[in-house]
Amino acid sequence: MxxxxxxxxxxxxxxxxxxxxxxxxxxxxxxxxxxxxxxEPAVKLLDESQLVHATTAAPPVEVAAPMTIEQLRARVAAVLEREGVPGVGLAVVDRDGVRWAGGVGLADRDSGEPVTADTQFRVASITKSFVALGVMRLVEQGRLDLDRPLRELMPDVAIANDWDATSPITLAHALEHTAGFDDMRFNEYFSAADGAAPRAALAVNPRSRVARWRPGSRESYSNPGYTIAGHAIELATGESYESFIEREVLRPLGMPTARFRRSPEYADRLATGYDSPDQPALFRPIWHAPAGALLASPRELAELVHFWLRRGDRGGPALVGPEALARIERTETLPYLGPDTNYGLGNYGDVSHSARSRGHDGGLPGFLSAYRYFPELGVGYVMLLNSTHSLRAYLEIRALLFAYLTGGRAVPPPPPRDPDPAEVAAITGYYGYESPRMQLFGFIERAMVGISVRPDPGGIALEMLTGGGAALVPTGDGGYRHWREGGTSVRLTRGDDGRRILVGGLTYFEEHSYAWAKTRLFALTxxxxxxxxxxxxxxxxxxxxxxxxxxxxxxxxxxxxxxxxxxxxxxxxxxxxxxxxxxxxxxxxxxxxxxxxxxxxxxxxxxxxxxxxxxxxxxxxxxxxxxxxxxxxxxxxxxxxxxxxxxxxxxxxxxxxxxxx
CATH class of the missing domain: 1.20.58 (Methane Monooxygenase Hydroxylase; Chain G, domain 1)
Known part of the structure; x- marks a missing residue:
């Protein structure tokens, strides 16, 4: 026509x-x-959850050991220059105290102010470690109960849980990220004013507090859980969580200037954060302040590391007793044994070094932070970066700190066990990702993230759905690790419904059909x-x-x-x-x-x-x-x-x- x-x-x-x-x-x-x-690069909200994934997704970084503080500073300075990172606050600690605290590089590019031991940083989710200590003080005093259902503890807070009759959400679930909550929604990120009360933050968007699966069945990182903990502290004490934690936790630890909001008194100590080498990040208060608002210096955070290394001995502050300290380092709300990277109460394990450690990380626009203590070695470190654009800097400086603390001596990881052919045969198969942090984008992660487990001469081989993988050696009880890791990073077991699962870090995978996963990925591609x-x-x-x-x-x-x-x-x-x-x-x-x-x-x-x-x-x-x-x-x-x-x-x-x- x-x-x-x-x-x-x-x-x-x-x-x-x-x-x-x-x-x-x-x-x-x-x-x-x-x-x-x-x-220009978007604000990188790199935080502890993503940093944990980064440290467990690749083999540890290998560096030559600096033998003196001067060598350590020089090597760190080279990393900062290469990566375009302005500065970093550092501390190295042993059981006797803080060996050295200081800084390398600049706290502010425009003024040329150097980073020092007393420069304050936004330590972000390291805040959770102090909130957990505050909660455990109240638990020991009988003023809070970790296992009490939240609907009884705080009936004024909206929480949706379809499994409430048999699996009510407790304060322990909120602290261990096992409540099934979404992470904070977009309109819960930033507050117009500094120091928002937990109750006000929890009223912004209750939809982030809906259990997506049975509470206690898996971990999925959720910042609002720590705002719930802050609210619980206020209900138990009748005062603000800030006042309670500053008086009962921070000051006894020897942290005189650490606080939850900016103060004119210490304004000149606060480092400027950078989104990119030359782009300052806007300082914006966050709604979920108990999850990440703390300001602290490397010297002060070193006191937290020292506290964990001496564990109440040697005249240290007796914030909580030995049983409470052990509870902080332990996950109790999951029905199965997890890896050595388990998340306790504001405290998780790290096996990316050749020796096991515990601590926490944090990330906010312009700031990345980490502290680690190694119970078996009696040493630890603090690292506070005022830039979020270089994950390589974060990983390499951590490696330099560990190498310095071990004095260049070899710290071999634990010897691998002989693989059990029957066990390997039983766990062979495909596991799909089932613990998205944000439900909105969960369908993308479910379509792209999956792990195939195959037999390997030394143990098992993991193959990602989209390519790449690693060989792991057995550690016992269904646990596996990379041969250079200091402990179990992956465990294959069964979930609360009897299905085979794979857990590692803050991730949870369930057995699924590999053919369906590949077909879906092919169709979407x-x-x-x-x-x-x-x-x-x-x-x-x-x-x-x-x-x-x-x-x-x-x-x-x-x-x-x-x-x-x-x-x-x-x-x-x-x-x-x-x-x-x-x-x-x-x-x-x-x-x-x-x-x-x-x-x-x-x-x-x-x-x-x-x-x-x-x-x-x-x-x-x-x-x-x-x-x-x-x-x-x-x-x-x-x-x-x-x-x-x-x-x-x-x-x-x-x-x-x-x-x-």
Missing amino acids: NHASLPTTDLRARQARRRSLAFLLFVLVALAATLGGPV AALLLIQLAPAWALLWALLAGIRRVRGRSIAAGEFALHAWPAAAGLAWALLPLLFMHMARAEAYTTANPLSIALCACTLLFAACSAAAVAEVVHASVARTVPLSLRLVPTAAALASFGMTLYLLFHGMIGLRVWAW
């Missing part, structure tokens, strides 16, 4: 639709070009490729159509729309990550604003273009005005984009209002 055979009104309507569609394509291309320029191909294919078609027009051949009815709608869907899809990056960079996810609204509108536009693309495919297939050879690629792209629309719609991403999630 040619245009001459169409009625004039139909021809004009078709031309109008074609012009409108061409204008939409032009707008989408212009927006993509505008947003697709250089984007193919759909993504087709969606991304559609704009380029439409451009190629337009060039060929132009050549045909020059030669006197017109395009078939519907041929333009058949190619244009999948291209529009592909361009809308390309805009989504660009809008998200700009929104994250501007920290514009907490309110309804042009960027967050544009992201919502773009998801709807993608869905609308996908639906229109499928409609054109159906029309072209019925009318048969377009040759089959020209229909194949746009049809495949249209079906891919429509299938992706249904997939995203099912998971709540179409029409996503991040400010109201």
Whole structure:
């Protein structure tokens, strides 16, 4: 059919639709070009959960041991210069006390102020260690009960739990990240004012406190759990959690300037955090202050390490008794034995060094922090970085600190056990990821993260669903580790429902079908490729159509729309990550604003273009005005984009209002 055979009104309507569609394509291309320029790195909310994953996902960093403090400082300075990190506060500790505390590099680039032992940093989630100590003081005094259901302890706080009759959520669940809660929602990140009360923070968005699975069945990191702990302290004491912890924990430890909010008295001591080598991070208070608001210096945090190394002996502060200290280092809410990286009460294990250690990490915009103590070696360290852009700096400086503390002597990891063929055979299979930190993006992690367990001459081999893996040696009781790790990093056992599971760090995997996981990953990968191909294919078609027009051949009815709608869907899809990056960079996810609204509108536009693309495919297939050879690629792209629309719609991403999630 040619245009001459169409009625004039139909021809004009078709031309109008074609012009409108061409204008939409032009707008989408212009927006993509505008947003697709250089984007400064988004604020990196690297925190302890991600740092734990980083230290357990790869073999330990190997470095030559610095033998003196001067050598240590020089080696650390070289790392800072290479990685573009302004500065770091450090401390090395043994059972007799703080060997040395100081700094390397700059606390502020503009002023040139150096980092010293008394420079204050935002230590982020290390705050949880002090909140847990405060809770245990009250437990020992009989004023709090870790196992009391939260609905009884704090009936004023909204908590949803479908398993409440048999598995009520307790304070212990909240502290061990086993309550099943989501992590904090977007509008719970930053507060307008410093020092928000826990009750006010918990009222911001109760939807983050819904049990997604049976409490006590698995770990999933959730900051609001420690705001619940702060509220519990206030209910038990009748005073603010800040006052209680400062008086009962921080000051007795020997931390005179550490506090939960900025103070004019110590304003000149606070380091400037950096998102990138030259981009200062805006200091913004956080809603969930008991989860990460503490300000402290390396000298002060060294006193916490010293406290854990002497454990109440040698005249140290008797904050809590030996049983309470042991409870802090132990997970009790899970029904199965975990790895040596278990999370207790604001305290978790680390086996990335060749000797086992415990401690905590933290991350906020511009700041990364870590403290570790090695009970078997009697030493420990503190590391506080005022930059979040270099994970390599975090890993390498930790390795240098450990090498210095061990004096260059070899600290061999525990000897591996001989593998049990029957045990290996029983655990062989595929395990899918089942503990997403944020439910909103959990479907992406479930589709991409999975582990296959295979026999290996030395034990087992782990193979990731998307490639890569490692060989592990047995440690007993279903435990395994990398041969250079200091303890069990992975354990294969059975969950509370009898299913085979794999746990490690703060992750939880359940046995699943490998064929289904691979098929899903292949389908999503193919759909993504087709969606991304559609704009380029439409451009190629337009060039060929132009050549045909020059030669006197017109395009078939519907041929333009058949190619244009999948291209529009592909361009809308390309805009989504660009809008998200700009929104994250501007920290514009907490309110309804042009960027967050544009992201919502773009998801709807993608869905609308996908639906229109499928409609054109159906029309072209019925009318048969377009040759089959020209229909194949746009049809495949249209079906891919429509299938992706249904997939995203099912998971709540179409029409996503991040400010109201």
